[in-house]
Amino acid sequence: MSGRVLVGVKRVIDYAVKIRVKPDHSGVVTEGVKHSMNPFCEIAVEEAVKMKEKKLIKEVVVVSCGPQQVQETIRTALAMGADRGIHVEVLAKDYESLGPLQVSKIMAALAKKEEAQLVILGKQAIDGDCNQTGQMTAALLDWSQGTFASEVTLEGGQVKVVREIDGGLETIKINTPAVITADLRLNTPRYATLPNIMKAKKKKIANVKPVDLGVELTSKLEVLRVDEPPQRQAGVKVETVDDLVGKLKEAGRI
């Protein structure tokens, strides 16, 4: 086993920022807006770094796909303890249409190239909310997957994953190599320490192009229009249950 873990990180609009739709409804405003690492990706990085600290794995390689700015996100992961980074260069215009299918093809190609034992991703990104990349990556590689992980334990050539599902918690045991996607309660990501930020300066970030990995970026999906969610309307207070039933019937709800 290579002892190498590949972690994917995505640069997204910071969770605290109020999102605004572009006037032409083609997307959301990203220019000049604060960006940071996707919270679930932070959890993924933290899990990998913890495994390395426990000496269960040897190397954490962090990957991000996108234009120049994603290097900031890779460096943040390096400051959290990842060993090296890979920046998959995607030009700004292609980045707009970059989706889970292309990213999973890239991740799969890199996982093979790096001979990764595990691929850990956030369960979803807070901008797209697709929740597909992890699953697609596993399928492309024909690897096991443990998604929505709230607990991950390496046991020899296998991984025990506790998954958060609708009914509660499900524990599965899967073979490595495997893809894991991190859910909220998997861990609490650490703050990058100042010495580690200094060390991150010296860690390497390799540049790779999708074409070098044999991945074609054209998307089969086209975004037609983006709108704000409808404004929340005020509710109506009723006096009795009969009134309530009446109102619901009026609104065609029952």
Place this chain on the structure above:
Amino acid sequence: MAVKQDHGGSARIHENLRDEKTQELRGRSVTLGLCLRGCRPLSQLAELPEMHQMMRQTCRDYATKELAPIAAMLDKNHTYPTKQVQELGAMGVMAIEVPEELGGAGMDYLAYSLAMEEISRGCASTGVVVSVNNSLYIGPILKFGNEEQKKQWITPFTTGEKVGCFALSEPGNGSDAGAASTLAHQDGDEWVLNGTKAWITNSWDASATVVFATTDKSLKHKGISAFLVPMPHPGLSLGKKEDKLGIRASSTGNIILDDCRIPLRNLLGSRGAGFKIAMQTLDSGRIGIASQALGIAQASLDCAADYAHKRTAFGAPIGKMQAIQFKLADMALAIESARLLTWKAALLRDAKKPFTMAAAMAKLSASEAATFSAHQIQSNLCFALDHMGNLKSIQILGGMGFVTDMPAERHYRDARITEIYEGTSEIQRLVIANQILKEYQP
């Protein structure tokens, strides 16, 4: 230091010193022998380097998530933030400038200033604990200590487990630091210290202190020396914890030395160098306090601008009204100006260039920006009548700014001390004037 000796050499030495001074005053490098690190370009004032941005972000994240939510409680209960100081220590924030081999983060003063501002924006009390440890306690030991002293007195204080303090002020003298009445005399293989120090930040939580005492009264301020004293220690006791207007989560009190005996090797720097050590330490400390003041000021602006959007009066958010807009603009201007001065002082210090005047300007402008901004956030239905543009901040929140439900009143109280400690605003003005007059000396 030039020694008075009766041979031709002394005249040359005095001449060289005078030359050094003149060069220093003209802002150029001191002494030809020194190899200067290149001064970083001024563009850094416009955009911070990536490492600094990352460091600022991590401190901001920490302050937002871990300090801001508990700041009101810490203030109300006068509780020292033990856990937070330890966490900050683990992040390297308690010893930012200390080299890695001694356990620090190995970063520069610009990084320290950024960290201080972000931490103080979350909680001003935690900010002062960080500042005193970094600038006033570790600072002089790093600069004037020998290797043994650095290992013994700095390394254990980098982790957040232990903090130090700086004991210069006395009940009888604050601004007049040269009049130290605490005495130290040698008795065999020990120094014996006697006297009282006042207004010592961190005193109740510290594990060591840098104490200034007079070793040669006849030499006046050149007869003061600096000593390292562990805490607790026989002969050292603490006066009552002061009940303060602001920065309440940090402890402030007297340190009483009564036949306090320490080994000879606890002398910091050379005998008689105490005043110089204190002044140079305070120069750097001013950058830390300026940054703390910036954090408080920024927190006030955050509060005011947010409220301006949400609070409506006369049918519209008050942010639409010119009087409020003028206040916000004045606050932002004061803060940004002070911030640039603070960064400049830090950059000059990092480049090992003279920074005394820059630091004094930074501390003066930042502390005044803090009290100004904090004042603006209160009151308000009378804003239309408020044509007396003085202290503005508390004027925006109105009654809400006066009660403890909102942080505005705490910022008001925390801001006030920044104009007083580590050199009052009056002293800063004297320092600046002194430098200017020297520059213009005919």
